[in-house]
Amino acid sequence: xxxxxxxxxxxxxxxxxxxxxxxxxxxxxxxxxxxxxxxxxxxxxxxxxxxxxxxxxxxxxxxxxxxxxxxxxxxxxxxxxxxxxxxxxxxxxxxxxxxxxxxxxxxxxxxxxxxxxxxxxxxxxxxxxxxxxxxxxxxxxxxxxxxxxxxxxxxxxxxxxxxxxxxxxxxxxxxxxxxxxxxxxxxxxxx
Amino acid sequence: xxxxxxxxxxxxxxxxxxxxxxxxxxxxxxxxxxxxxxxxxxxxxxxxxxxxxxxxxxxxxxxxxxxxxxxxxxxxxxxxxxxxxxxxxxxxxxxxxxxxxxxxxxxxxxxxxxxxxxxxxxxxxxxxxxxxxxxxxxxxxxxxxxxxxxxxxxxxxxxxxxxxxxxxxxxxxxxxxxxxxxxxxxxxxxxxxxxxxxxxxxxxxxxxxxxxxxxxxxxxxxxxxxxxxxxxxxxxxxxxxxxxxxxxxxxxxxxxxxxxxxxxxxxxxxxxxxxxxxxxxxxxxxxxxxxxxxxxxxxxxxxxxxxxxxxxxxxxxxxxxxxxxxxxxxxxxxxxxxxxxxxxxxxxxxxxxxxxxxxxxxxxxxxxxxxxxxxxxxxxxxxxxxxxxxxxxxxxxxxxxxxxxxxxxxxxxxxxxxxxxxxxxxxxxxxxxxxxxxxxxxxxxxxxxxxxxxxxxxxxxx
Numbered sequence: 345x346x347x348x349x350x351x352x353x354x355x356x357x358x359x360x361x362x363x364x365x366x367x368x369x370x371x372x373x374x375x376x377x378x379x380x381x382x383x384x385x386x387x388x389x390x391x392x393x394x395x396x397x398x399x400x401x402x403x404x405x406x407x408x409x410x411x412x413x414x415x416x417x418x419x420x421x422x423x424x425x426x427x428x429x430x431x432x433x434x435x436x437x438x439x440x441x442x443x444x445x446x447x448x449x450x451x452x453x454x455x456x457x458x459x460x461x462x463x464x465x466x467x468x469x470x471x472x473x474x475x476x477x478x479x480x481x482x483x484x485x486x487x488x489x490x491x492x493x494x495x496x497x498x499x500x501x502x503x504x505x506x507x508x509x510x511x512x513x514x515x516x517x518x519x520x521x522x523x524x525x526x527x528x529x530x531x532x533x534x535x
Numbered sequence: 536x537x538x539x540x541x542x543x544x545x546x547x548x549x550x551x552x553x554x555x556x557x558x559x560x561x562x563x564x565x566x567x568x569x570x571x572x573x574x575x576x577x578x579x580x581x582x583x584x585x586x587x588x589x590x591x592x593x594x595x596x597x598x599x600x601x602x603x604x605x606x607x608x609x610x611x612x613x614x615x616x617x618x619x620x621x622x623x624x625x626x627x628x629x630x631x632x633x634x635x636x637x638x639x640x641x642x643x644x645x646x647x648x649x650x651x652x653x654x655x656x657x658x659x660x661x662x663x664x665x666x667x668x669x670x671x672x673x674x675x676x677x678x679x680x681x682x683x684x685x686x687x688x689x690x691x692x693x694x695x696x697x698x699x700x701x702x703x704x705x706x707x708x709x710x711x712x713x714x715x716x717x718x719x720x721x722x723x724x725x726x727x728x729x730x731x732x733x734x735x736x737x738x739x740x741x742x743x744x745x746x747x748x749x750x751x752x753x754x755x756x757x758x759x760x761x762x763x764x765x766x767x768x769x770x771x772x773x774x775x776x777x778x779x780x781x782x783x784x785x786x787x788x789x790x791x792x793x794x795x796x797x798x799x800x801x802x803x804x805x806x807x808x809x810x811x812x813x814x815x816x817x818x819x820x821x822x823x824x825x826x827x828x829x830x831x832x833x834x835x836x837x838x839x840x841x842x843x844x845x846x847x848x849x850x851x852x853x854x855x856x857x858x859x860x861x862x863x864x865x866x867x868x869x870x871x872x873x874x875x876x877x878x879x880x881x882x883x884x885x886x887x888x889x890x891x892x893x894x895x896x897x898x899x900x901x902x903x904x905x906x907x908x909x910x911x912x913x914x915x916x917x918x919x920x921x922x923x924x925x926x927x928x929x930x931x932x933x934x935x936x937x938x939x940x941x942x943x944x945x946x947x948x949x950x951x952x953x954x955x956x957x958x959x960x961x962x963x964x965x966x967x968x969x970x971x972x973x974x975x976x977x978x979x980x981x982x983x984x985x986x987x988x989x990x991x992x993x994x995x996x997x
Contacts, residue, residue: 374560381563390566406581410588418983438983452983452997529982 398515400489405511408467408486410508415439415457419528422455422497422504426476429501430493438530441471443480452472456468465489465514471483490514494526581974587665592691594633595662599673599979602639602658606675606977612639621993624661633664638993647676656977659985659993670985672997675977686944688923688968689767692731694954695942697766697925702726702744706931706948709750709955715764715948720744724948727752731760751959766925766942767968769892771832772853778829778854780814789848791822795842807923811835814861818842818877826851838877844951846881851890852965855924857894858902870927871904879920887921887939890965895926895944902927906935906952923965 371470412433419437428434435457444455455473460482461467469487472479489511496508508525548721589779605612613622623638627914637660655676662669668690688695690780690932692711699716702708712726720726720740727747731735732738738759740746748756779787784803789796791964793803796818797811811817814834818824831853838844855870870893873879895902904927921940922929931952938955948954985997 378563384567403581406585422573438981451994467740485709503743530980535738 359393376534394516398513398520401513401515402520402522403472404486405513405520409509409511409522409524411485412459413455413524413526416507416509417526417529418452419450419507420530421428421456421528421532422501422507424502427501428495428504429460429499430495433495433507435507436474437473442479443471444473445478459485459495461486461489461494463492467492467494486511488514490519551789553688571797572962583665584667587667588669590631590633590938591662591667591669592671593662594630594635594664595660595669595671597630598625598628598635598660599637599658599671601968602637602656602660603673603675603979604979606656612637613639618909623993631661631664633662636662638663642674647674655980657994659989659997660736661989670989670997671942672981672985672994673979675979677977679966688724688963689921689940692729693728693940694946695764695766695940696929696946697942697944699844699945701945701947703947703949705950706952707752707954708948709752709953712764713764718759720746729756729759729766731762732768734761734763736761739985768925769855769894769923769968771856771892771894774830774832774852774854774906775856775860776832778830778832780831782826782828783816784824787825789822789824791842792820793819795822796824814856832852832856833870835862835868837871838879840875841877843878843880846879846889847885850890851881852890852892855893855895855902858896858900860894863900867901867903867928867960867995869903869905871906871922872906874907876908881920888918889939891920891922891924892965892968893922893924893927895924896924904929906931908933908935921965923968 347373352397409490415437416435421436422428423434423436426434436454437457438452439455439457440448440450440452441455442448444453445454446455456472456474456476457473458470458479460470465488467489468482469481470479470484491512492513494510496510497504498506498508506525506527508523510521510523513520513522536923554699554855565576603614611622613625615622618757619641621638621640623767624636625639626634626636628635637658639656641654641656643654644874656676658673658675659675660671662671665870680974692713693703694700694708694712700712700714701719701763703719703721705723707725707727709727711728711730713731715736717736718726718730718732718738720738721744723743724741725745725747725917726738728747728750729748730738731865733868738746745752746756746759748754783798784793784796788804788815794806794818796803797808798816799813800808800811802808810819812834814832816824816833816835816839818839819842821842822839823845825847827847829848829851831851833855835852836844836853836855841933856915858868861868873890879889879891893904904924905924907930923940924944925942926944928947930942930947930949931937931954932948933950935952935954937953941954983997985994987996990996
């Protein structure tokens with residue numbers, strides 16, 4: 345029996361190489377594999393902007409929904425007048441805002457915060473004093489919505505104890521939905 | 536052989552290149568897979584952060600709950616250096632894999648920030664979970680005892696017993712019932728209305744008996760609550776000496792034969808009688824006594840054979856003195872004994888207008904109330920009053936139909952006896968029955984989330 349060293353030496357000395365048939369088959373298989381890979385790669389490259397846009401919109405939605413639910417959680421009431429709706433939320437809640445007499449670094453004070461969503465797919469946030477006067481400049485908190493219907497109220501807008509928030513984000517395919525909701529933690533005694 | 540020669544020989548070789556090709560393809564596949572994995576991870580990071588954020592909030596809120604639990608048990612969760620200062624952090628707790636720590640302080644007056652808040656506590660709790668930290672600030676105030684207990688002893692149920700409650704032989708309660716012991720439903724007996732038993736106690740229901748959730752005995756129920764029932768003692772104050780007993784029988788007149796009424800050892804027509812002793816009232820046979828005063832003090836009341844007591848004053852409270860106060864010795868004393876179509880009722884028809892309060896005794900002789908064979912009227916309540924006797928055994932027997940509220944040491948209904956609901960009794964505050972003070976109960980009224988990190992003053996940024 346030959347030892348392993350001798351067998352390895354014999355293999356190294358074998359100079360037969362590949363036949364033409366083997367080479368053609370290998371080249372064909374290689375082209376198929378590389379072609380498939382290229383196809384996937386090009387597809388990924390072409391869809392990347394859409395994917396990035398969708399991820400960005402979802403991230404923006406997450407930030408907005410987190411902000412809204414945070415303010416709802418520490419809310420005192422959803423005022424009966426002017427009434428809130430599916431596209432517009434008015435809530436009396438604790439915030440730190442100059443436009444309602446507070447300061448960014450001070451203790452949170454009750455203010456009226458309004459979230460208004462419109463048909464152009466954007467939502468804006470405005471802070472005012474509890475009675476609604478002295479409203480600050482609206483700031484856009486969300487864009488790219490496929491529907492301005494965002495808010496739901498339980499049991500009713502005039503007597504809301506729980507507010508649901510649903511963002512339906514427009515994409516090339518089916519809209520992506522982000523949904524959350526919270527109960528008001530500081531309900532007024534007569535609410 | 537030198538490296539150069541080996542390399543030249545390898546290049547001159549006609550051997551295949553399968554291994555380099557496979558390695559190249561593997562690297563290319565891994566590269567493309569890693570792009571997909573990286574994109575997926577990027578997309579999931581937001582979800583993971585959201586989960587961590589919500590978990591951190593719930594962990595922080597658990598710290599608030601824990602601090603409030605301490606305060607509501609009457610024990611502060613930590614001790615401040617100076618009263619009113621912050622104490623804490625209270626640490627070392629793990630909640631659902633997250634860590635929580637909290638600070639607390641008591642405050643009063645304007646510090647509570649809300650008008651009319653006499654005393655409040657402020658709690659700042661920090662929760663960390665999934666790499667996310669959230670801080671919440673909660674202020675909680677006390678509710679008064681009156682608000683938290685919601686009224687008199689019958690606020691939660693109209694039939695109360697300190698020990699056991701037994702319903703036997705077609706007896707039925709058509710209102711809420713609560714006891715510190717077991718509830719026994721035997722022989723076609725029915726409890727129709729919400730029931731509660733003592734902690735660790737139960738409702739024993741015979742096969743032909745029934746527990747219903749409604750007073751009409753229509754909806755079968757299976758669940759009942761367990762809770763502690765407190766029946767405070769009766770404080771009759773000076774009623775034993777300062778009362779309206781002197782109105783017998785000049786102002787409190789009799790309809791029927793005066794000889795059938797015995798009070799304080801004499802009949803109403805002035806003859807000495809051994810059928811009643813000191814502060815004992817006995818009415819026999821087809822006679823009615825009208826009470827016009829507001830406070831009476833009895834040792835014993837006995838009604839027999841179609842007799843009645845009729846109350847015309849807006850409300851009357853009849854105190855039954857303790858056995859010792861009445862000079863009773865020996866075995867059990869029946870302080871209220873009604874038999875054979877007798878009744879106590881008020882002109883207003885409101886059961887809460889007539890309150891019979893029994894001081895009772897925990898020692899011998901013990902006391903008893905017996906209502907027996909009172910009525911065969913099926914639709915109308917003719918026994919229409921409130922009995923409060925936390926140290927006295929009460930028995931309703933033989934077709935007795937009672938409207939109002941009952942509280943006794945034990946309550947036993949037998950032979951078609953029935954107790955019906957009386958809405959007016961639920962809010963009736965009995966004179967001389969003080970609901971015990973409870974520990975201050977703190978309820979949150981201001982919840983805010985804080986920004987920034989914890990500073991030397993825990994509620995900075997809240």
